[in-house]
Amino acid sequence: MTLRVSIDPGLCRGHQMCVLGSPDVFASGDNDDGLGEVLGAVQPQSRFEELRRVASGCPESAISIAFV
Ligand code: SF4
DSSP states (O other), rough: EEEEEOOOOTTTTOHHHHHHHHHTTTOOSTTTOOOOOSSSOOOEEHHHHHHHHHHHHHOOOOOOEEOO
């Protein structure tokens, strides 16, 4: 199984906590509002704990992690 990572653009407010937590997975979007962007939507299951922590740290609960 792998992990699929996504950000709900309707919830994201651009705090950038996710970028600090996993900079190879999340980035600051190149739009003016600075909303988060997912660079690596598919990740190995071995990163679940790390990404779960990052998702928990999102102040807007905008990050979803699903097993696919
Ligand atoms: S931490 Fe959450 S609100 Fe902030 S940029 Fe990342 S997804 Fe968006």
